[in-house]
Amino acid sequence: MDHFDTAIALSRVLTSGVIMSIERNDRELPALERLLRKVSGRTQVVLVNSATAGLHSALAGLRLGHGDEVVAPALPDAHRRFLDWLGVRVREDGTPAFAYVSPTPADVDRLGPLLTTTAGAPAVVLDLTGLGFGPAAAVLFDDEDAWRRAERLKIFGTFDLRTMWTQAETDEGVGGVQFNYRLSPLVAACVRMALTTQGARA
Amino acid sequence: MNTDFPKAPLPLPRAEDVTEELAALEGPPVIPAGLRRTLFPVITKEDVFKMLLSTRVDPAKVVADFAEAYREYVGAAHALPTASGTSSLHLALVGAGVRPGDEVVVPAFTFIATAQAVVAAGAIPVFADIEPDTYCLDPAAAERAVTERTRAIMPVHVHGLPADLTALRAVADRHGLALVEDASHAHSATFDGRVAGSLGDAAGQSLMADKNFPVGGEGGIAFFATADAHARAVEYLERHGIDYGMSWIVAAFGASQLERLPYYDEIRARNAARLAEVLGETGLFSAPHVPEGRTHAYNMYRIGLHPDAVGLGDLPVHAVKEVVHELLVAEGVPAREWQNTPIPCHIPFRRREGFGGGYPFSLNPAAARDYAPEDFPVTLSMLSSTLVLCRELRSPVEYERLERYGHAFAKVARRPDAIRKLVGGREFPLPHAKAARLG
Numbered sequence: 001m002d003h004f005d006t007a008i009a010l011s012r013v014l015t016s017g018v019i020m021s022i023e024r025n026d027r028e029l030p031a032l033e034r035l036l037r038k039v040s041g042r043t044q045v046v047l048v049n050s051a052t053a054g055l056h057s058a059l060a061g062l063r064l065g066h067g068d069e070v071v072a073p074a075l076p077d078a079h080r081r082f083l084d085w086l087g088v089r090v091r092e093d094g095t096p097a098f099a100y101v102s103p104t105p106a107d108v109d110r111l112g113p114l115l116t117t118t119a120g121a122p123a124v125v126l127d128l129t130g131l132g133f134g135p136a137a138a139v140l141f142d143d144e145d146a147w148r149r150a151e152r153l154k155i156f157g158t159f160d161l162r163t164m165w166t167q168a169e170t171d172e173g174v175g176g177v178q179f180n181y182r183l184s185p186l187v188a189a190c191v192r193m194a195l196t197t198q199g200a201r202a
Numbered sequence: 203m204n205t206d207f208p209k210a211p212l213p214l215p216r217a218e219d220v221t222e223e224l225a226a227l228e229g230p231p232v233i234p235a236g237l238r239r240t241l242f243p244v245i246t247k248e249d250v251f252k253m254l255l256s257t258r259v260d261p262a263k264v265v266a267d268f269a270e271a272y273r274e275y276v277g278a279a280h281a282l283p284t285a286s287g288t289s290s291l292h293l294a295l296v297g298a299g300v301r302p303g304d305e306v307v308v309p310a311f312t313f314i315a316t317a318q319a320v321v322a323a324g325a326i327p328v329f330a331d332i333e334p335d336t337y338c339l340d341p342a343a344a345e346r347a348v349t350e351r352t353r354a355i356m357p358v359h360v361h362g363l364p365a366d367l368t369a370l371r372a373v374a375d376r377h378g379l380a381l382v383e384d385a386s387h388a389h390s391a392t393f394d395g396r397v398a399g400s401l402g403d404a405a406g407q408s409l410m411a412d413k414n415f416p417v418g419g420e421g422g423i424a425f426f427a428t429a430d431a432h433a434r435a436v437e438y439l440e441r442h443g444i445d446y447g448m449s450w451i452v453a454a455f456g457a458s459q460l461e462r463l464p465y466y467d468e469i470r471a472r473n474a475a476r477l478a479e480v481l482g483e484t485g486l487f488s489a490p491h492v493p494e495g496r497t498h499a500y501n502m503y504r505i506g507l508h509p510d511a512v513g514l515g516d517l518p519v520h521a522v523k524e525v526v527h528e529l530l531v532a533e534g535v536p537a538r539e540w541q542n543t544p545i546p547c548h549i550p551f552r553r554r555e556g557f558g559g560g561y562p563f564s565l566n567p568a569a570a571r572d573y574a575p576e577d578f579p580v581t582l583s584m585l586s587s588t589l590v591l592c593r594e595l596r597s598p599v600e601y602e603r604l605e606r607y608g609h610a611f612a613k614v615a616r617r618p619d620a621i622r623k624l625v626g627g628r629e630f631p632l633p634h635a636k637a638a639r640l641g
Contacts, residue, residue, distance in 0.1 A: 006257050010451065014245050014253065017206025019419050019455070020411040027204075049285045049420060050445035065558020081443030087557055134261065134449020135285060156314050157550065158640055166637040167549050175553030177321045178314070180286035180410075184419025186451045 009193040013186050021182040022155075028185035032138075032192045039195070040115045040124065042140040044147035047188060048154055051102070051127035052082045053181035054137030058098045058123040060153040060173065061139065061146035064088055073100045098123040104130045108195050115140075122146070133190040136183055149173040154181035206245070212237050212602050219609040224620055225532040232610040233534025233603070240536070240593045240603075243416040244466070249458045253418075256454035268453035269423060271460055272415075277400040278425035280432035283453065287386045287408020289446040290422035291319030294404035295354060296438045297424065297431035298380035300325050303565035304353035306382075309339040310544040310578040311585075312358040314640055316384050317545050319406065324562040325353065326569040329546040331578045335491045337361065337504060340580070341369035348373070351566060354380040359388035359398050361590075362414070362499030363492060367393050367401050380404070386422075389415035390467045391499035398499075399425045409456060414470065414501050414596065415463050418455030421448050467499070469597040473604050474500045477595065480608035484615035485511035486526070502540060503591040504584075505611075512618040520586035521630035525621050526614055527589055533610040540590040540641055542633035544581045546573035549638065575634045585633045 018025050033045040046061070048054050064070050066087030072080075073096040083090055099118035103111055108131070118124045124140040141147045149172065152158065157167050157174035167174045212233070223229025256264045265283055273281035282297075284290045300306060302324030308316050310329040317327040330343035339357040348355075355374050357365035367381070374381040383405035385391075388398035399405040402425075409421040426432040439446060478489030488506040492498045509515050509522040530537045545551065554563040554570055563570040575582055593599075594607060614621075 003257050007254050010253050010257075011250055012204070014250050014455075015206075016204040017241060017245055019243070019245070019416075021420060022412070049449075050447065052443065052445040053285075066556065066561040067559040078443035078445075081441065082445075085442035085444065087559075087561055129445075132261070133451055135445050135447045136449070156318065156640055166639050168637045171549075174549045176550060176555035177557050178318050178550060179322065180288040180315060180420065182286070182420050184421075184449060184452050186418045186455070187449050190451065 005193050005197050006190055009189045010186060013189045019185055021185060026185050028189045028192070029183065032188040035192055035195060036126070036138050036140065039112050040140050042124070042142055044141040044144060046139040046141070046147060046150040046154065047183045048137050048139065048181040049183045050135035050181070051079065051125065051129055051137045053154065053179070054125040054127060054139050055079060055082060056086060056179070057139045057150035057153055057181065058125050059086065059088060061123055061141055061143070061150035062097055063149070064097065065176070070097045072096055073098065075100055096121065098125060100125045100127070102127040102130055105132065105194065111195065128191050131191055131194045133187050136187050136191055145172070153178060156180065206241050208241070210237060212600060212606070214602050215605040215609055219606065220612045220616065222613070224529055224613065224617055225534070226529050227620060231532060231534045232606050232613060235534070238534050238536065241598060242593045242596050243411055243459065244598050248461070249455055252458035253451070253454045256450060261450035264450035264457075265448050265453040268457045271457060272423060273425065275460060275463070276397045276425060278405065278427070280426040280429060282424045282426070282432060282435055283448040284422040284424060284446045285448055286420055287406060287410060287422040288315040288319050288322070290408070290424040291316065291384055291406030292322040293424040293435040293438070293446065294382050294406040294426070295319060295323040295325065295356070297426045297435035298354050298382045298404040299434070300353045300380070302562050303351070305349060305351045305566065305569045307344045307347045307352060307355045309358050309360070310546055311337060311541070311581045312360060312384065312545060313386070314545055314548055314550070315386070316356065316358055317551065320356070321556055321562065324565070326563055326566050327551070328352070328569055329544070329573060329578070331580045332584070333366070334580050334583065336363055336365070336493065337584055338363060338365035339370065341366055341373050344370060345373045348377050348379070349569070351569065352377065352379055354382050356382040356384055358384040358386070359391055361490070361502040361504055362387045362391050363490065364388060364391050364393035364398050364496050382406070386413070387501040388499050389413060389501070390463060392497045394495050403427050404431055414466065414499055416456070416459055418452040421452045421456065466597045470500050470595050473595040473599060474498070474503060476604060477503070477608055481505060481611055484612055486615035487611050500595055503595055504588050505591070507587050507589065512615060514618050514621060517622065517625050518630060520632055521625045521628070522621060523587060523589060524630055525624045529614045529621070530589070530610055533613060535607055535610045536594065537589045537591060539585070539633065539639060540592070541639055542585055542636055543638040544573070544575055544578040544634065546577070547575050547634065547638065582634065
């Protein structure tokens with residue numbers, strides 16, 4: 001992705017005036033979600049503001065938390081330390097509970113095939129930080145309930161701040177710790193530009 | 203082109219706006235539908251230009267330069283830019299020495315992130331009531347909540363008014379506790395001439411784009427009074443592999459916004475003062491109270507209701523509030539409740555699942571209490587008797603829009619007869635009896 005493409009993406013979003021993730025009129029986050037659904041073939045996407053937020057969201061989606069064990073895929077050492085901080089013990093044997101993909105700019109042309117290798121994993125943590133726009137990640141699911149739990153973790157249990165600000169007793173996934181793991185629309189716009197201009201369209 | 207440039211100007215206000223029939227009763231609204239959108243943040247050519255320049259700069263330098271410029275503006279000793287206000291509060295607590303199982307005293311009225319940041323730090327939030335005039339943490343209530351396991355007090359400069367830091371510092375010193383500011387609403391707010399964020403042992407602050415000082419979407423910053431506290435937070439991130447980093451794109455926008463922050467602060471203060479004049483003449487409404495020696499940043503503007511002043515003192519104040527809220531919205535004023543339930547009564551602090559299996563509440567069961575709304579009578583009273591404006595005082599709110607807001611409050615206050623009629627015959631549950639609202 002060259003500087004002109006970045007400049008166009010940033011200028012476009014700034015001109016729209018919508019730079020907040022909780023803005024009802026935001027189009028950038030839904031557009032990146034759509035692209036990632038298309039590229040991955042997964043039905044559900046959660047966008048977050050870092051790879052560690054992605055790991056946390058994936059585990060929340062899979063109902064794994066403090067005191068649980070997980071078979072994790074090969075991860076950088078820092079990510080292992082993060083799982084330890086969450087209180088999740090990592091086991092080496094068995095089938096990983098989730099997949100982890102960390103593309104570089106050189107990989108965007110083959111993101112589709114890269115994600116094909118994750119088929120069957122209940123969740124995929126897609127670390128988008130390597131694309132160069134700051135910490136960013138997506139978590140891919142096929143399970144709507146898993147997606148809902150992950151989405152709630154990232155916005156204080158509210159599921160969708162754009163339309164709903166209340167928490168009800170019947171809502172699953174609102175009883176624990178909650179974070180702000182929201183991704184900025186400006187970052188999402190640049191990530192999408194990087195993926196679309198370099199060919200990861202299918 | 204998808205642009206935020208207004209499609210049509212708002213007509214100048216007219217004196218008869220105030221005397222016409224209420225919009226809820228089929229009269230004309232003070233602010234016509236289609237002209238109600240309030241734009242924020244103000245995005246200018248300077249923001250675009252600076253953003254484009256930043257694409258040629260080392261990303262780490264863009265973030266570091268932004269953090270240093272804002273640290274200097276605030277007057278804090280050390281700064282650590284983050285991805286959100288919540289993460290900044292988490293790191294402020296860690297830097298201040300909060301450890302798993304500790305207790306941290308926080309106000310019962312705040313955004314839920316204040317208390318969730320305590321949980322993120324592995325500590326247990328212990329809730330105390332607020333003051334009736336400032337809505338900030340009551341120092342006496344905070345002191346009553348202190349136990350042997352308390353490590354810190356974290357007041358919130360709620361809506362942009364600094365808490366009573368003199369009294370809270372005295373409490374902290376008496377008990378050997380850290381004082382950590384939640385300055386997420388209080389950009390440029392001052393206490394005894396010092397800027398919020400520079401007064402505690404540490405501070406956290408949201409910089410999300412809905413705050414008075416916006417970065418490019420989502421962001422935050424932690425401040426520390428000592429190099430040791432800063433180093434403790436940095437080491438914690440490394441040791442636990444936590445990525446709370448701020449994007450350079452987010453920082454670049456903040457850098458250009460910072461240059462215009464004093465201008466926007468002045469506009470907001472002017473608008474707040476003008477609206478206070480108008481509200482003061484209505485009887486029904488009152489403006490926020492600002493104690494001497496403090497400046498209010500007015501991230502939000504909480505308006506008090508006084509039914510007795512217009513002959514409605516026999517009605518439940520929360521019923522009057524709900525009807526007035528409906529009338530204002532019908533006039534085109536986007537007034538809000540901004541919360542209806544004390545934070546300790548929100549689901550995460552009733553279920554206390556934490557990170558899973560009840561951690562970290564399980565580390566200190568004595569601190570993991572079941573709170574009832576009635577434990578916080580001042581908070582309940584405020585929630586029943588106030589309404590909030592959020593973006594409505596911020597630049598670029600035009601003079602004619604501000605005047606029209608004033609006209610709408612005056613118009614509603616002139617009609618106690620209509621308020622009484624609308625209250626009659628309806629059931630009005632107390633605010634906290636409804637599903638908990640975050641904002």
